[in-house]
Amino acid sequence: MTSHSRRRILQGAALAAAGSVVGGFAGGHYAAAASAATGGGSAADKESYPFLEGAFAPVTEELTAFDLPVVGHIPRDLDGRYLRNGPNVLGLEDPRAHHWMLGDGMVHGVRLRGGRAEWYRNRWVRSAAVAEKLGESYPGSTPPDDFAANTHVIPYKGRILACQESGPLPYELDGDLNTVRPHDFRGTLEGAFTAHTKYDARADELHAITYYPAWDHVRHLMIDRTGRVARTTKIPVADAPMMHDFALTGKYVVVVDVPITFDPSAGTTVPYVWNEKHPTRVGLLPRTGGAVRWFEVDPTYYSHTLNAYDEGDTVVVEFASMPAPFYAAGRGNGGPSATGTPALDRWTIDVGRGSVRTHRIDDRPQEFPRINESLVSRRHRYAYTTSAGEMWAAYETVDGVPPDASFGNYLVKHDMLRGSTRTRRFARGAAASEPVFVPRRGARHEDDGYVLAYVNDPHRGATDLLVLSAEDFDGHPLARVQLPGRVPLGFHGSWVPDA
Numbered sequence: 001m002t003s004h005s006r007r008r009i010l011q012g013a014a015l016a017a018a019g020s021v022v023g024g025f026a027g028g029h030y031a032a033a034a035s036a037a038t039g040g041g042s043a044a045d046k047e048s049y050p051f052l053e054g055a056f057a058p059v060t061e062e063l064t065a066f067d068l069p070v071v072g073h074i075p076r077d078l079d080g081r082y083l084r085n086g087p088n089v090l091g092l093e094d095p096r097a098h099h100w101m102l103g104d105g106m107v108h109g110v111r112l113r114g115g116r117a118e119w120y121r122n123r124w125v126r127s128a129a130v131a132e133k134l135g136e137s138y139p140g141s142t143p144p145d146d147f148a149a150n151t152h153v154i155p156y157k158g159r160i161l162a163c164q165e166s167g168p169l170p171y172e173l174d175g176d177l178n179t180v181r182p183h184d185f186r187g188t189l190e191g192a193f194t195a196h197t198k199y200d201a202r203a204d205e206l207h208a209i210t211y212y213p214a215w216d217h218v219r220h221l222m223i224d225r226t227g228r229v230a231r232t233t234k235i236p237v238a239d240a241p242m243m244h245d246f247a248l249t250g251k252y253v254v255v256v257d258v259p260i261t262f263d264p265s266a267g268t269t270v271p272y273v274w275n276e277k278h279p280t281r282v283g284l285l286p287r288t289g290g291a292v293r294w295f296e297v298d299p300t301y302y303s304h305t306l307n308a309y310d311e312g313d314t315v316v317v318e319f320a321s322m323p324a325p326f327y328a329a330g331r332g333n334g335g336p337s338a339t340g341t342p343a344l345d346r347w348t349i350d351v352g353r354g355s356v357r358t359h360r361i362d363d364r365p366q367e368f369p370r371i372n373e374s375l376v377s378r379r380h381r382y383a384y385t386t387s388a389g390e391m392w393a394a395y396e397t398v399d400g401v402p403p404d405a406s407f408g409n410y411l412v413k414h415d416m417l418r419g420s421t422r423t424r425r426f427a428r429g430a431a432a433s434e435p436v437f438v439p440r441r442g443a444r445h446e447d448d449g450y451v452l453a454y455v456n457d458p459h460r461g462a463t464d465l466l467v468l469s470a471e472d473f474d475g476h477p478l479a480r481v482q483l484p485g486r487v488p489l490g491f492h493g494s495w496v497p498d499a
Contacts, residue, residue, distance in 0.1 A: 050394035051100035051335035055431040055456055055489045058088045058103070059122065065484040068110070068117035072479035074467060075450065076115040077441035080497035081175070082452050082465060083109040084433060085153040085162055086490015090124060091133045099269040100335035101328075104130050105150030105162055107177050108454070108487045110465050113498075117465070117481040125149050125162045125171050126179035143169050143182045151195035152492040156206060157227050159183065160496055163195040165244065166211055188229035191219065195492070196305070198248040200377050209246040209255060213262040213271075218243055220253050220285060233285065235292055239278050242328060247308035247317050248287075248377045254317055255283040255292060256302040260328050268329035280324075282347060282356065284315060295349060295356045301326035303342055306369035309379040315349040318416075320367045320385070338395040341365035341407075344385060344414070362421065365392050366412055368434035368492065372446050382447045382470070383414040384435040388489055391431070411435050411453060413473040422473045429458030431489055437470060438495045447471055450478070452495065454487045463487040 050056065087103025105125040111118040124130050127148040131138040145167035152163040153173070161170040161183055169182040170193055192210040199206050206223040217234040218241075224230035235255060240262035247254035259278035264271050280299045283292040306318040323340040330337040344361040366385040389407030409426040426432055432455045439449040447470040455466045465481035 047095075049095045049098070049334045050390075051333070052089070052092075052095055052098065055388065055390040055429075056100065056335075056394065057486075058090075058488060059106070059486055062123055063120065063485050065120045066118065068120055068484075069482045070117055070479050071482070072467070072477060074112055074115050074117060074479045074481070075440070078112040078438065078450065078467070079114070080438075080495055081109050081111050082436070082493065082495055083107055083153045083160070083177075084454060084487065084490060084493030085125075085150060086488060087150040088124065088488060088490075090130060095334065097269060098334055099330065101150075101270060103150055104148040105164070106490075107153050107162060107173065109177050110481055110483070112481075120481075120483050121177045122485070122487075123173075123177040123179070125173075127168075127171070140181070145169075145192075146182075149195070150491065152197075152494075154197060154199075154494050155496040156199075158499065163193065163197070165192070165194045165196070166213070166242070167192045169193060185223055186226075186228050188223075189221075190229075190232075191215075193221075196245040198246070198305075198376055199373070200248060201374050202378075207246075207248050207253060209243050209253070211241065211243045213240045213264075215240065218255070220255070222287075233289075235283070235285065239275060241278065242272050245302065245305045245319075247305045247319070249308045249310045249315055250377055251287060251310050252308075252315060253285040253287060254308050254315065255285055257281045257283065257294075258302050259299060259324075260301070260326065266329060270329040272328045274325040274327055276325075282317070282349065284349065284351065293351075295354065297347065297356050298358065299324035300345075301338075303367065304369055306344070306383050306385075307371050307376060307380050309377065311379070313350065313352045315347075315351065316379075317347040317349065318361065318369070318383070319345055319347075320369050321345045333394065336395055338392075341392050341395075342367045344369065344383075361416075362412070362414065364412070365407060367391075370434065370436055372437050372439065372449070374439070375446065380446065381415060381417045382437075383416065384437060384451055384470075385412045385414070386410070386432045386435055386453065387412070388431040388433070389428070391489055409455075411451070411468075411473075413447075413451075413470070424468070424474050426455060427458065429456065431456045432466075433487065433489065434492055436493055436495050438497075454483075456486065457482075461486070 088106035089103035108122045125148040128138040128142040130148045147168035149162040149164035160173040163170045172180040172183045192212040194208045204225040208221040211218045220233040222231040242260040259275045261275040263273045281294045283294045285292045301322040303320045308317040322342045327337040346359045348357045366387045369385045371380045392407045411424045413422045435453040451468040463483045467479040
């Protein structure tokens with residue numbers, strides 16, 4: 001299947017689901033999408049679209065603001081940019097054709113230096129389609145499977161990369177969040193990439209598991225210290241599954257095969273379905289080379305990796321999970337749909353015995369787990385997760401239970417050694433985004449640093465960048481940087497330190 005035919009499949013699925021798709025852009029705003037979010041417009045707009053409303057409502061313009069107001073004091077050793085990516089649909093004519101995961105990527109960023117918040121910017125990732133909607137020219141030829149990457153934004157060897165899974169190349173951004181060009185790792189990337197890379201700081205290697213609906217396999221990529229794809233391993237799999245995330249240890253690449261598989265006849269904007277006939281399994285691919293060894297596990301949706309590490313003859317994998325079945329395409333709500341809230345789990349894989357033991361670390365609703373990134377693939381002690389009540393309510397809108405009032409907004413710090421947690425709670429309407437750990441300059445231990453997260457301020461109708469001491473997680477915030485607008489609930493982000 002060519003990239004062109006794949007685009008036709010995806011577009012055809014959207015047409016079958018709704019009858020019309022993306023439209024025009026005028027005057028610097030996409031009025032139709034804003035109308036859908038506020039309840040105005042056509043009869044279709046009167047329906048409920050939770051992923052276009054409330055904390056998810058797209059912002060309608062790009063902002064630039066300098067010398068942001070700060071409550072408290074920003075640590076002077078925070079010298080860099082806090083960036084976060086997420087879908088922000090542009091030029092939407094019919095919300096019935098929209099799926100949250102297909103919204104045009106927008107990166108939000110705050111520049112911190114010398115105890116000041118120098119600026120805030122939000123910028124759409126300029127794919128060819130976004131450039132056309134904005135009335136701008138696109139430099140060069142359009143790359144295959146072009147898309148405004150909306151899932152992650154990472155630093156890599158002096159570059160900032162906005163990333164997407166299942167096809168599109170990453171887009172490189174400059175320090176002011178302007179789109180530079182697609183990035184193909186010096187011409188060595190062939191085929192799809194992923195949003196969820198794993199960087200091994202000790203080995204100076206970037207790892208990825210990539211999938212594509214036309215393949216009869218998935219691929220493990222190892223990008224070496226030169227910034228080139230040095231090794232590609234094809235892993236045979238059936239049914240063209242969605243492999244959203246994976247894990248990495250010192251010995252293994254951990255491949256997670258869940259029963260969400262490609263089905264172009266599904267009649268949904270995202271043509272992936274929960275496939276009861278596809279087994280749930282976890283595989284260990286030796287980093288030194290060899291075949292994958294598979295272990296079957298109970299059906300679950302493996303959402304996001306916290307971390308993984310080797311412990312003697314076992315492999316420990318910690319991750320956010322959602323109960324089976326999980327509907328990536330949703331059930332008419334414009335985004336994913338779940339049969340329960342996410343929790344934090346651990347797999348302990350006994351390589352010698354060929355068994356997997358599952359342990360529930362914390363059953364409270366929580367997602368987007370992060371650690372001190374210097375410990376990726378090695379044993380960690382501390383972890384950070386978030387809960388955004390509006391997100392869980394949107395995921396379960398079709399079922400209508402539990403009601404929104406039962407969901408809370410909070411950040412959690414986990415101590416895996418002691419089995420304890422510290423929780424920072426927020427008010428109703430104060431949705432919190434993914435927490436990112438930033439080490440203090442000259443840090444002496446694992447949690448010697450800061451935790452940064454965007455948190456909506458319902459009183460201002462805007463968003464704050466919250467700066468916490470990781471060691472005093474539930475104590476008084478070090479700083480709240482007041483942004484000039486909202487950061488809609490989205491996906492993943494990174495701290496990009498200055499060199």
